[in-house]
């Protein structure tokens with residue numbers, strides 16, 4: 001119970017504080033005139049790029065970005081991925097396998113990566129092959145290689161997973177990752193005169209830098225052709241690769257030799273952990289950071305090394321194309337694990353920072369930062385107990401944030417969603433991402449920047 005004069009004093013002091021706040025507000029508003037017209041104009045650059053770096057947060061829609069931003073730098077803070085000057089929105093739908101004229105509104109990583117890798121829409125599960133007719137589509141890395149560019153592929157997933165697979169290989173199914181995984185791709189096997197599994201194709205194409213997980217796929221034995229009886233790793237060594245499996249070995253990798261780094265038998269480890277979302281909300285919790293084993297590099301460390309190895313003049317005087325993926329924003333979203341999802345968004349943001357720093361000294365670099373499809377997680381009302389699986393987090397600014405996963409019947413059964421997602425860019429041709437574009441347009445933006453005629 002508050003006495004009337006106590007109340008009056010409280011209101012008076014609150015009023016004074018408000019006046020003070022208001023005054024400060026007015027002064028600040030006079031000092032900072034919000035007008036970005038000049039900055040936007042000067043970031044519209046035509047012409048060609050020497051290098052293209054495409055950074056993909058798998059399953060990273062606006063919701064995942066906002067959750068990570070709130071947690072790490074606060075609601076009014078900005079991540080590195082927020083700092084690119086030109087932003088647009090991208091549609092990501094797939095098409096039907098039985099009727100490729102019909103859309104499928106919820107895509108996945110194979111159809112989406114095929115879209116920016118080839119300029120074509122395909123059915124879910126396909127890797128740079130056409131829906132129904134199963135024709136191979138020429139990919140951005142194949143084209144870049146033919147045109148004298150160095151190429152690199154960096155991921156926290158298996159290197160043969162859908163997102164890294166689509167720019168460097170053609171198979172009927174994303175499951176055809178190693179020579180022993182070819183059941184769903186009978187026409188793609190080397191025995192059937194096809195290009196082989198995704199792992200084999202990554203080596204046969206001669207991707208200059210391959211860094212990620214998925215060693216078990218490369219340990220499989222090739223059953224046909226020149227390298228019959230050898231593992232994919234042995235065939236890589238025979239084709240001029242140095243092969244490493246530990247983070248410390250990154251330092252020894254030398255420019256001039258192709259590099260295959262396999263830092264986990266499966267997906268790479270996440271860097272943060274915490275309690276999963278639950279039907280009776282978990283938390284309030286703070287995430288456990290620093291959980292990645294010392295043997296595995298961060299995405300930023302892999303990106304730094306990849307750029308160092310790729311950024312040397314080729315005989316043709318060309319630059320490089322590099323794709324970088326943070327995969328477990330998606331994978332931990334499927335498992336309703338907010339801390340692991342946020343940690344991998346932070347892992348991604350640090351890789352974005354590496355690319356932006358490179359572009360400061362190398363302005364003829366087109367950088368594109370985007371996701372591949374939208375996902376489950378939502379910031380929901382703290383007072384509600386939503387249907388679905390929920391966790392309450394305490395952000396770095398000390399405020400509760402409720403995150404809910406509601407697209408599956410079990411916590412680890414969460415599904416993709418079909419919303420449009422953000423695409424941001426800087427450098428030559430970056431202005432082409434502005435507005436609402438389809439994901440397939442990224443292929444044309446990148447090939448145009450690299451002066452490649454697809």
Ligand SMILES: [Zn+2]
Pocket residue numbers: 059108109330331334416
């Ligand atoms: Zn997924």
